[in-house]
Amino acid sequence: LDALGIGYTAASKRNPRVIYCAISGFGADGPFAGRPGLDQIIQGVSGLMSVTGFEGGDPVRAGIPIADLLTGLFGAYGVLAALQARERTGRGQEVNTSLLEAMVGTMGFQAVRYLNGGGVPPPAGNHHPINAPYGVFKAKDGYLTLGATGEKRWPLFCRLLGQEDWLEDPRFRTNGDRYENRLALAELIEARLQERTIDEWERQFNEAGIPAGPVYTLDSALDHPQVRHRGMVVERPHPELGSVSLLGLPVKLSETPGDVYRIPPSLGEHTDEIMRSIGYSESRIAELRGRGVV
Numbered sequence: 001l002d003a004l005g006i007g008y009t010a011a012s013k014r015n016p017r018v019i020y021c022a023i024s025g026f027g028a029d030g031p032f033a034g035r036p037g038l039d040q041i042i043q044g045v046s047g048l049m050s051v052t053g054f055e056g057g058d059p060v061r062a063g064i065p066i067a068d069l070l071t072g073l074f075g076a077y078g079v080l081a082a083l084q085a086r087e088r089t090g091r092g093q094e095v096n097t098s099l100l101e102a103m104v105g106t107m108g109f110q111a112v113r114y115l116n117g118g119g120v121p122p123p124a125g126n127h128h129p130i131n132a133p134y135g136v137f138k139a140k141d142g143y144l145t146l147g148a149t150g151e152k153r154w155p156l157f158c159r160l161l162g163q164e165d166w167l168e169d170p171r172f173r174t175n176g177d178r179y180e181n182r183l184a185l186a187e188l189i190e191a192r193l194q195e196r197t198i199d200e201w202e203r204q205f206n207e208a209g210i211p212a213g214p215v216y217t218l219d220s221a222l223d224h225p226q227v228r229h230r231g232m233v234v235e236r237p238h239p240e241l242g243s244v245s246l247l248g249l250p251v252k253l254s255e256t257p258g259d260v261y262r263i264p265p266s267l268g269e270h271t272d273e274i275m276r277s278i279g280y281s282e283s284r285i286a287e288l289r290g291r292g293v294v
Contacts, residue, residue, distance in 0.1 A: 067103045132182040161189075198214045233248060
C-alpha cells in the first residue's frame with residue numbers, strides 16, 4: 001500500500017489523527033514479511049496443527065478459519081486501544097498485526113510450557129493436555145464433554161459415579177497422577193457413563209457443580225435454547241429470499257447495544273451508492289456501466 005501511496009505514512013500526513021489498521025500474513029517486516037499467508041498455512045506455521053489431533057496421528061486443522069478470525073479481533077482491539085490513546089495525545093497511529101502473530105500469541109500455555117523447559121507438546125486428542133479428567137467421553141447415546149478437574153471436583157465426581165475407590169487408587173491421587181494415567185482413567189469413566197444417557201449425566205454433573213455438556217452437531221448447537229435466548233441467531237428480511245438467518249452479535253452492551261441491521265449484499269448491490277458518495281454523476285456511472293467497467 002505504501003507503493004500505491006495509500007499506506008499509513010501518506011494517510012497520516014493528510015490527517016495526523018488517523019488510526020490505520022494494517023493486517024498481513026506474516027508481519028509488517030522481517031525475513032518473511034513479503035510471503036503470502038492464508039489461514040491454514042498459518043495454522044501450520046504457528047504450531048497450532050501440531051497440538052491438534054490425536055497422538056501419533058496426522059496434524060489436524062481447526063474446523064473454522066481460526067487464524068483469520070482471531071487476527072481480525074486482535075486488529076479490532078488494537079484500534080480501540082489506539083482510540084483511547086488518541087483521546088490523550090490527539091494523534092492517531094498505525095495498528096499492525098498479522099495472522100502469524102495472532103496465532104502465536106494465542107498458543108498460550110502450550111507455548112509457555114515449551115519455552116520454560118516443558119518439552120515440545122504433542123497432540124492430546126480430546127483430552128486436556130494438562131488436566132484430567134477433562135475431555136470427551138462416550139455415554140449411552142453419544143458423546144459428553146466434562147471437566148472434573150481440581151482437588152474439589154474430583155471427589156465429587158467419584159462419589160457421583162459411585163466410585164469412591166478411585167480416591168484411594170495411587171494412579172489417580174493428584175491431578176498429575178490422573179494426567180499421567182488419563183487413558184486408563186478415561187476407560188473406567190466411559191464404562192460408567194455408558195450406563196446412562198447424555199441428558200441424565202449432563203443434568204447430574206451440572207447440579208453437582210461439575211461442568212459437562214453434550215457434543216452437538218452444528219444444527220443442534222444453533223437450535224440450543226440458550227443460544228437462541230441470547231440472540232445468537234437472528235432473522236432478517238431479504239428482498240429475494242424472503243428471510244435469511246444470520247449470526248447475532250456475541251458481545252452485548254448495556255447502554256449502546258448493537259444490532260445486525262444489514263443483510264449480506266448481493267454482488268454489486270451498493271456499487272452505484274458508493275460511486276455517488278465519492279462524487280460520480282449519474283451520467284458517468286451510466287457510462288461506466290455501459291462500458292462494462294462496473
